[in-house]
Every structure is written in C-alpha cells, then in structure tokens.
Amino acid sequence: MSFFQSLAAVLTPAGLLWTIIIIGIATFLHELAHYALARWQGVAVKSFSVGMGPVVLRRGWRGTEWRLSALPIGGYVEIDGMAPEPGPDGGARPPQRGFALLPAWGKIAVLLAGPLMNLLLAILLMTVTFTAQGVPAPDRARIESVVANSAAQKLGLRAGDVITAIDGRDLPPTVTVAGRDAPGWEAVRDTLTRAGRHVFTVERGGQSTDLAFDWTPTVNGQRQLLGIRYGPDVVPTTLPAAFATSWRVTAQAVPQVVQSFAGLFKRFLTLDISRDENVSGPIGTAEIVSQAARVSPWALVQVATLLNLSLAFFNLIPIPGLDGGRILLVLVGALRGRPLSFAQEQAINLAGFAFVMLLMVFVVVRDVSRFF
Structure with a gap:
C-alpha cells in the first residue's frame, strides 16, 4: 500500500474539514485575544490574518488590515512595536513605539492573553460536556x-x-x-x-x-x-458543579501534559521517530479527528477540548519564539531593572524560533514515517 493509500485509509474528508474548523477556531480566538489586549492598551495592530501564506482576501477595519490567507492552518497578528523596525542605515533597530513602550505587566498581558483564551475555551467545552453528559x-x-x-x-x-x-x-x-x-x-x-x-x-x-x-x-x-x-x-450534575469539575480536571492534566512535552523534547534530542501516542503532529491530529467524527459530535467536542489545552500549555513553554519565551524575556528584563539589549533579544528569539521550527519538522517527519 502506497503512502497516499495509507493516508486515505485513516483520514476522511469530513475528518479533514473538522480538523480545519477546530484548529481554525482555536487559532482565531488565540490571536483575537492578543489583538484585544493590545488594542485595549492603545497599541495598534497592523494586520490580523486567518490562515497562513499568500493573502487571498484583505479588508481594512478599525486601523487593522484583516486578511484571509491561502493555507487554512494557523494565523497571526502583527502588533505595532513588537517586531524590529528598519533603521536609517537599512538595518534593523529596536522598535520605538506601541508594544515596545508598554510596561512589563502590559506586555505580559498581551502575550498571556492567547494561551489563556485557549485554556478558557477548553474549560468552557468541558463544562458544556459535563453538564450535558454528566461528570x-x-x-x-x-x-x-x-x-x-x-x-x-x-x-x-x-x-x-x-x-x-x-x-x-x-x-x-x-x-x-x-x-x-x-x-x-x-x-x-x-x-x-x-x-x-x-x-x-x-x-x-x-x-x-x-x-x-x-x-x-x-x-x-x-x-x-x-x-x-x-x-x-x-x-448527572449541575452547571456550577460541571464548571468546578472542569477546573479540577484541567489542574490534574497539567503533570500529564508536562510529561508528554518532556517526552517529545527527549525524542527530538535523541532523534527517536518512533510513534508516541501522547503527542500528535498534523496527520495524527487529523486522524484522531476523523475517528471522532465517526463516533459522535461529543467526541469532536472532546478532541477540541484536548487540542485547546495542548495549545495553551505548549504556548506557555518558556522557549523564545513562543508566548512563554517572550514572557520569560520580559520578566528577565523586569528583574534586571532594564530590558535585554536589542542584539541579545534578537539572538535569543532567533535561536528559539529555529528550535521550534526544527521541532515542528521533527513532529511532521515522525508523523509521516509510520506510513512507510
């Protein structure tokens, strides 16, 4: 059986569609939270994209260019003052406005908003599930x-x-x-x-x-x-009890999630591409969603809950390039009484971004390798 035949055997059109919808909603709300906290503090947001890659549709509204991009995965917001600015000599220089001028707590609020949104969405979905189906x-x-x-x-x-x-x-x-x-x-x-x-x-x-x-x-x-x-x-349970149970389940899940990501990093550092049931790449995620779509709508809700929890915890890992890494740099600057130099911050962010990209490639390779 060829790779594409094996892929078609585990993925369904409905599963792929639901994967795009679930990931799209999770990503949109994550970025919307970053956007809202930046605008609330008076920081402009240049663009907000649903999807990645080439822009298919764009429209300006309230000072932001809203984009629909070709690849239906992920998304991004371009917050003013977060990225380097072009200098007079053609090189890059530290930003001098917007996000860069916020106090430490303001920067942390913007960065923390995205993961917190995914966490709250997961708790909301759990609450709905427990209320409807019991705890x-x-x-x-x-x-x-x-x-x-x-x-x-x-x-x-x-x-x-x-x-x-x-x-x-x-x-x-x-x-x-x-x-x-x-x-x-x-x-x-x-x-x-x-x-x-x-x-x-x-x-x-x-x-x-x-x-x-x-x-x-x-x-x-x-x-x-x-x-x-x-x-x-x-x-059976009541809505308040379901809400309380959702928080308790989330707290109990933290050690397991940390252990799963620790296992992923260990496999990455040792180049172990054997399958790990605890962490899935894009194909594994689509496979799980395809299976859930065959079972019931509540199974899809459960998958959406787990995905939002994973996004929340993953983005809080203190690796530069992720929200958690940026928060760490802000805290280091606050403890030192002055921020890191522009060169230091750029070097750290570049190394962190490269690590995250290599980690993503590793997850995809491991995902694909099991079909061969």
Whole structure:
C-alpha cells in the first residue's frame, strides 16, 4: 500500500474539514485575544490574518488590515512595536513605539492573553460536556463494550454494566497503578494483573450482582485479555458543579501534559521517530479527528477540548519564539531593572524560533514515517 493509500485509509474528508474548523477556531480566538489586549492598551495592530501564506482576501477595519490567507492552518497578528523596525542605515533597530513602550505587566498581558483564551475555551467545552453528559465518577467503572466470545462475555458481563466493587471492596476514588496515582476505576486493570479468584460486583438495571471468576494473566507467555472496553461511569450534575469539575480536571492534566512535552523534547534530542501516542503532529491530529467524527459530535467536542489545552500549555513553554519565551524575556528584563539589549533579544528569539521550527519538522517527519 502506497503512502497516499495509507493516508486515505485513516483520514476522511469530513475528518479533514473538522480538523480545519477546530484548529481554525482555536487559532482565531488565540490571536483575537492578543489583538484585544493590545488594542485595549492603545497599541495598534497592523494586520490580523486567518490562515497562513499568500493573502487571498484583505479588508481594512478599525486601523487593522484583516486578511484571509491561502493555507487554512494557523494565523497571526502583527502588533505595532513588537517586531524590529528598519533603521536609517537599512538595518534593523529596536522598535520605538506601541508594544515596545508598554510596561512589563502590559506586555505580559498581551502575550498571556492567547494561551489563556485557549485554556478558557477548553474549560468552557468541558463544562458544556459535563453538564450535558454528566461528570466522571472515579469510583465506578462502566463497561462500554464486550468482545464477542471473550472471557468477559462467558462470565456474563454486558455493555452498560457498572463495576462498583472488586473482591468485596468498593472501588476507591484513587488507586495506585504501575507506580502512579490513577482514578479508582483503573483498579479493574490492576486486578487483571493478578492471578487467582476475583469477584466483580456489577450494577445492572438498578440491582447489584456478584460475578466470580478464576483469572490467569498470562498463559504460555501470552498476555490474556478479559475482553472489555471500559472507562469511568458518569453521573448527572449541575452547571456550577460541571464548571468546578472542569477546573479540577484541567489542574490534574497539567503533570500529564508536562510529561508528554518532556517526552517529545527527549525524542527530538535523541532523534527517536518512533510513534508516541501522547503527542500528535498534523496527520495524527487529523486522524484522531476523523475517528471522532465517526463516533459522535461529543467526541469532536472532546478532541477540541484536548487540542485547546495542548495549545495553551505548549504556548506557555518558556522557549523564545513562543508566548512563554517572550514572557520569560520580559520578566528577565523586569528583574534586571532594564530590558535585554536589542542584539541579545534578537539572538535569543532567533535561536528559539529555529528550535521550534526544527521541532515542528521533527513532529511532521515522525508523523509521516509510520506510513512507510
């Protein structure tokens, strides 16, 4: 199978369209937040582009040229006083107006606005999802599907069953699995690593049933599977509770996101292009969106939530060239009592931008390599 045939097998037209829409909205709101905080402080914004590359359509409004560009990925705002200005000798010189004249807190507000917008959008989407579908119950494991002719089916487990206790003990809110803290419903996985007789207490149709079975995790070196797909049960909730849960879930996601990006940087530095499920490039993202589009609109909302969270955290990484890197330079200047010299800042930003571009190329190469 050729590369393009393999690509067509995992991507769908609907998935590609939804990928463009989801990324487009996330990027537009990110840049709109930068724009709004700059204008609020009286700084002009020369241009605002939806998309990248050659400009297809442009129109002036309120002192800004609004552009629609050919490539439906990303976007940008050109804030006055953020980029170097042409000097009298034809070279570049530090900007002398606009953003450059803002106090440190004003610059940080402009730079922080974009990632915060993505973070707030993710929390809003989570709140809507939890309000409509309920919040996850960490101490209840709902069986989503049962494999035909599997051990689970022979045991009598069915899709929709909720496991509330294992071996006579209620599932706890949290459990330690493989040396990490996990929600209690993951105790199912931990139980299936231990041989012996086990009992699942299953809630079905408002009644509880005990299902006992003998389990052997491995046979002749082969790992045995019970044959169920499961996750947390969900319980109805109110809008305020859904909002509070969204903030809590976001806070709990921070260590996992940091670990994922740390893994990406490690793979980049060692040129390890093996697939990593935690970080996806453009093709991997489009593949995930294509799969979600086949499932339900709520699956697409979940993908949009994760994408906005990833954009928020990625842009806050203190690498020059990203919002977090620019914020770091502003803070360094504030702590020193004077900003870095123009030459120093240019050199740091250039190195940071080159690193980010190489990282992007690495992610794309790793994304494409799995089709060969």
